[in-house]
Amino acid sequence: MKRKIKKYFNSGVAGAVLLFLISSLLIGGCSKSHSNRTEKKVIVLGFDGMDPDILERLIREGKMPHFENLMQKGNYRELETSIPPQSPVAWSNFITGMNPGGHGIYDFIHRDPETMIPFLSTSEVRPADKKITLGGWTIPVSKDKLVLLRKGTAFWEMLDKHNIPATVIRVPANFPIMETETRSLSGMGTPDIQGTYGIFSFYTTEDSVFEKDVSGGKIFPVRMINNRVEASIEGPRNTFKKGAPRSKVDFQVVSDPEHSVAKILLQDRQVILKQGEWSPWVRMEFELIPFFQKVSGICRFYLKEIYPVFKLYVTPVNIDPSDPAMPVSTPEHFVKELYEEVGPFYTQGIPEDTKALIQGVLNDDEFLVQARISYDEFRRIFMQEMGRFNSGLLFFYFGSTDQLSHVFWRTMDPAHPAYDPSGKNADVIEKTYMEMDGILGFTMDRLDGKTTLIVLSDHGFAPYYRSFNINTWLRDEGYIALRDGAPKGEFFENVDWSGTRAYGLGFNGLYLNMKGREKNGIVLEGGERETLINELSAKLLSIRDPKTGQNIITKVYRTDEVYTGPHLKNAPELIVGYNRGYRASWETVLGNFPEGLFSDNNEKWSGDHLMAAELVPGILLANRRIRAERPSLLDIAPTILKEFGITKNKEMVGSSIF
Amino acid sequence: MQILNSILNTFFDLVLAPMRSFNPFWSLFIFSVPAGILLVLIFRYTSDQGAIRETKDRIKGHMLEIRLFKDNPGVLMSAFGSILVYNFKYMRHAVRPMLFMVVPVLFMLVQLDAWYGYRPLRTGESAVFSVRLSGSDGRVVDNITLQADDGLTVETPPLRIPEEKEADWRIRADKAGNHKVAVRVRGKTVEKTITVSGNPGRVSVKRTSAGFWERLFNPGEKPIPEDSGIKEISVEYPLGSIYVLGWSMHWLMVFFLLTLITGFAFKGFFRVEL
Structure with a gap:
């Protein structure tokens, strides 16, 4: 018998069987399933920058039937946004259920207190530290490291731990993508x-x-x-x-x-x-x-x-x-599967090329075609994911509401300095909202009794009429000292830090030049800090625009009052909450000192939300009753977890909205 | 040559077409296993098996010598030298079977490339359609006309490149099937087939004028008549790819790996010394 078996094996049949097994493994082995199926389903649709005022107006005009339907069947509230209301901050609040003191993202732009050089807040490339140089070639011994700077636990990590299947598509502030078993595709922040x-x-x-x-x-x-x-x-x-x-x-x-x-x-x-x-x-x-x-x-x-x-x-x-070339999905092959299913698509975080529009390389119509191409690609991915969603969580992000509101506000607002009276493209924002209504309708048609639907935006929108040069103001008020009295270059190039007490960096951040934190800090903890904070707050709130007579800042937030968590130390001391229509100028956010305090915004980038959080709330709709009277972005992660019977972790600030 | 191409086209279509709705890996697998066996058998019957066995034994003997006398530099050097010499002998013994294998392997590769090197156009997809003329007068490109059947749309006017005697169009696939595009130059018409399908299948990238090598490497369609004034007509089909473990691999690599594994798996059964 033994000899027979041996002969059988020697004959090559075993080889053939082995070959077949290897092949089956190669083809089929790539699909790995770890998650338990759950009866419960939660769909979260994120429409970046969808504004409650615009939404309500369009509903009144009968242009958003599916939103109206959801409001009537379920509930609608304004959603408290983050402080400041910037997408990386807001979506980090959403992801972690923590405020910036917990997740460490305070602005689009942070600074290194050692060098005062600004950097993008959500990710960083740490170059390989060991390299060998051979002639014209440099061979790295170790690898460059991409680091996600957002701290804290993402809600889908907790779902993953409880074996709840989840698909998270294009959520901002998730690049480099977190390694979890969740099927996810990175979004805003992907380079x-x-x-x-x-x-x-x-x-x-x-x-x-x-x-x-x-x-x-x-x-x-x-x-x-x-x-x-x-x-x-x-x-x-x-x-x-x-x-x-x-x-x-x-x-x-x-x-x-x-x-x-x-x-x-x-x-x-x-x-x-x-x-x-x-x-x-x-x-x-x-x-x-x-x-x-x-x-x-x-x-x-x-x-x-x-x-x-x-x-x-x-x-x-x-x-x-x-x-x-860089991991943009988990599992790594997920993005390739999507490619196979829907064809190639934009992987960069913000696909709408608003820069080409602003530079005049693309005109309005050409830009709209480009934006449409990217929207259609994401809509195809959305349809694909909706088609196979049968358990757990599906989150899907749409960014066109935000990007098109930024660059087409001027077409619908006669008060805007860049308003085009021809009325051309005045309905772009409206049409974009109506597209999102179609997305919602598609989703609602596929809901069953076991599915919770949450629709939200991270912040609302407002006009951007006038720019304020906060660093110029700080210089004029004597808070910033320049080495030879004159500004030069960007990134605070000519600033005399030994005589500077406060500086503006990022779109809403105002930092004190703290001793022990900034390399050349001079402001002491305690009384000096307190006095300076109070003085700056009072002065900022009293600034009026000479053109309109309006207060340009309606709120100044102390971060030690509105933030909690271990990352408060590096946060700005104050967050400047601009009035509707006002914003920090492009130049001032990177440490420049343009002449004059104010300027009209004649650019195509004409709508914005980098203002006081109370002025630009987001939207929240659900197909269930929302019990929370003043729901916040911080409540969404605990809500999702609770829907699956998971207790939120102790760092999460919010609580379930239901 | 044309008869041989027709026979081979039919044979490969019969073998590979039934699996076209599956991952292309499987049809390639089904083909590669018998191909591997065939190549092993060719190797066995065309090589001097005794001489190969003896050469390999000698190499093994000298390798043993290296392990046993690793402290004796003289013996080591001599063993290395002998291994080198016997390796050359082994390669010499392999030349004859390789020569016998070249012909079937070449036909296989040409046919498999038509199946896996490219994929048919999908409905809604566009491709560049190029016509290159054979005469010396580049201005003739002004007079080329194109007529596509109702499964295709010619999307652009001709892009004329007189210095290359070439004209290009963009053609969109509207319906699945094997469609024809009629190219008319100086009163003569030549047709080119365009394959539109959601599944893998044999495509003919180029239809060329007569010539041994051209016909060998472009077996999908009959040669263009010499008097037509057209040198070649080509369609830029998308490149094909085979996904293995989430990795996109060139079919050639998959084919060589599979035939290699098959060869080693069955060499014991056929008592072949490789």
């Missing part, structure tokens, strides 16, 4: 392939143009010879090379001006576009070490004009969802 929040490229034969960096993009002059343009797309820095130059991919455009058509040739791909058309996503590989190390990215081309002036817009190169 493009260059590691920025999105750098577009614009190629043109226009005479007056020279190569330059603009906010959110780069302009490249090109020459057309024999109907051909040759250029390159910039990729990630090649840290394997000395000086870490940017990697590049060359491409060529061959055009037929008579027929207004052009062909883009990039690596082994080619795309034909008519003038005014967008390409599908085009994949490219940036070579870092020849034959060994490549980074894959995707971009779309927009052929704005061929003749007489060649104009080509290229989206920021996004992390390729079919071969991500």
